[in-house]
Structure formats: structure tokens, C-alpha cells
Amino acid sequence: MKEYSKSKLNRVKRGQNRATYDVEKINSILDAGFIGYVSYVYQEQAITLPMAYGRKDDKIYLHGSQANRMLLTLLETGKISMTVMHLDALVLARSGLHHSVNYRSVTLFGSVKKITDDTEKDAALFCFMEHMMKGRWDGIRDMHKQELDRTLVVEMTIETASAKVRDVGVGDEPEDYNLDVWAGLIPIKQVAEFPIPDEGKPKGMEIPKHIMDYYEQHKQ
């Protein structure tokens, strides 16, 4: 099992029994989503913004406009951190203290650089799109040169990371199990609903396979 090294930065302090540094496990959590929370320091305060991402090996691709304040600030410092979480269940216990949620979360730490070469930028955007929806990139119209120029593409190299996973049932105090309180899980899931065609050409067009594949894999 390949693991990320532990430092003060990524070592999980609370709930160490739920922590893992396993690269494969961390990648599987990253691949189950495409929205990450990236943070930066502005006026001495940490601010977080949601961003779509793509992953390939130990690289994470993000993009925005060339004037994106967060990305430009992170490029200046050269360092970046991103958090991804999937909510899996509400954990309803007999006492307030043991209420919890089941989840899979990852926090990544790494270096960040701007991609300037057009071929590399194109490859990064392909990775980004494939991560969101497999097969989408091939059908769409090619990017115009000026569109590529307007887009700021950055590459994060994951240097270290940690994940936390809770995937068990209710953990109440032994003396509470016979209280007259309903306890259990409510599973939570993010699901896709049936695709809605845009005005224009798609009306009457058959929904392509990559869209239906996505729907089938993500519907409830």
C-alpha cells in the first residue's frame, strides 16, 4: 500500500481511527466527486471557494478566468490546499454527543504552477472534462485560440494528503442502548436526474451514450 508521508500539516489529530494516508483510497474519494474547496489567504484571513477539478495521477487541474483572485494568489505563494467531502449518511444517536455523519473526506496539500503551453493546457482541460463526464470532450467543438488564452489553467502536484472516513453505525454509550429513543442512519446520496435538452439543435436529437451512461451511473 502506497501512503503519503505524515507531517504536522496533514496528520489527522482528531479521530485518528478514521484517518488514512493510503494513496489509492484518497484517489478513489477524489474520483467520486468533481467539486473541491480551495482556500487562500486574503487580508490575513483564510477564504474558501468551491472549484471544479480534474485528477490525473498525482496532478489536480483547476481553471478559472485569467483574473481569478484566488488562483493568482495561490500561484504567487506556490502552495495550495484542497478539500473534498462526500456526505454519506446522518448518524442519529440516542444522545446529542454521538450524533454524527458518515462521510468520506480528503485534504490535499501541494505545489501549484500555471500551465502556459497551449498543448499542455488543452490536455489539462481534457483531463478536467473527462473527470466530470467521461466521453464528453470528444463530441464538443474545439476550443478557439482566444478561449484558451482567456482561461487560466493551474496544475497542483499533490505532495501530501490525508483522508477521513466514517462508515459505521451509531456509536452510543453502552448504558444508552435501551433508552426509548429511535437511533439509526439516514443514508444521503447525490443523484442525477434525467437530462433536460437545451433549446436549439438537441430538440429531437437522441441523447448521446456518454450522457445516458452518466445518468445511469448517477441516478438513484
Added chain:
Amino acid sequence: MKEYSKSKLNRVKRGQNRATYDVEKINSILDAGFIGYVSYVYQEQAITLPMAYGRKDDKIYLHGSQANRMLLTLLETGKISMTVMHLDALVLARSGLHHSVNYRSVTLFGSVKKITDDTEKDAALFCFMEHMMKGRWDGIRDMHKQELDRTLVVEMTIETASAKVRDVGVGDEPEDYNLDVWAGLIPIKQVAEFPIPDEGKPKGMEIPKHIMDYYEQHKQ
């Protein structure tokens, strides 16, 4: 319409047409979820962690263990920022550039203080629980004094905030509408599945009304 004042901190720079500072709209986005992304500065780097929250008026309640590094760091600085986002749809355009997502997101900025008085702590935890699931608090076992002592409860006062909402269809370049590319939306939703009773007392117990109400409101 009551609005948050705009400063360099909360003014939305990119996509201003999607921005709002409306207090009521911002509260409705906060109330539609209960997981926020809080960030802090550690070793000169911004780090984000997901946290459950409750809201009452302009107050946000968070809690953790008394040793929670992020909360303790934020209490030292006295300032806090939190981001909440709901993903509503994939927006699949005819060109890569116009791919997007529909979403509702909020970023809050404010001051933070520790709640030390037991009655206030109890009230904050009630608010927190009610925010996650209405009616849950009343049925559960009262908190033991030592449980309350182990819990760090913090109160954020929202001083300023901004929201960004995208809730429209595909926005392609005029000349692309007749390309042979399927375009449209795939709605995304977070849903609850049927409650699963824990071992012990709940077996054979009727599922209480507050749980079934939650399920009915959150199922697909």
C-alpha cells in the same frame, strides 16, 4: 430588501451578474444545507475543513472537541469565514468554455467567540441540531455535564456575506447553437434514502414522525 454591505472582502469579482448580497436569499441558501467549509491559516497556508453548522438569525453555531486545532486558531484571531455550496445541475454546452454548473453558494465573513456559559451552550447545540433535523433534540437523552464540558461551542456573527447563484440553461456562443452537439442540463440533487434502524431498542420501534418528515422532505 436587506443587504450586506460590500467591501473588498465579500464583493464578488467574477460573474457579478450571479452575485447577491440579499440577507434573506443568503439565509435560504444556508438553511438548505448543514455542512459548511471553514478555513484557517496554518503555517502560513490556508486549510479548509468541512463542519456541520446551525444558523439562528445572524449567528452560525459550530462545535468540535476542546482540542480542535482549527476552531482554537480561529478563536485566537477572532475572525472566521465559511462557505456553503449546493450543486444543482451540470450545464453541458456545445463548447468547452461554456460548460458550467448550476449552483447556490454563500461565503460568510464574521467574528467568532467561544460560548462558555452552559445554558448558552445548550441553546447553541439545540439550534445546531434543529438546523440539521427539526424535532430531533426533544426526543434524545439530555447531555451530561461532562459531555458539555468536552464540547467546544463557537458562535460566529455574520458581519458580511455574498452569494452566487447560477440557475439558468446553457449559454453558448450564438454561432454554436446549430452544431451537431447535444447540450442541456443534468439536474443534480442531494437526497435521503429510507432510514435504517440501529441495533438495540429501535428494532420494532415505530420510526418517529420527525425522522419520517425529514425523509419525506428529502427523498427524491
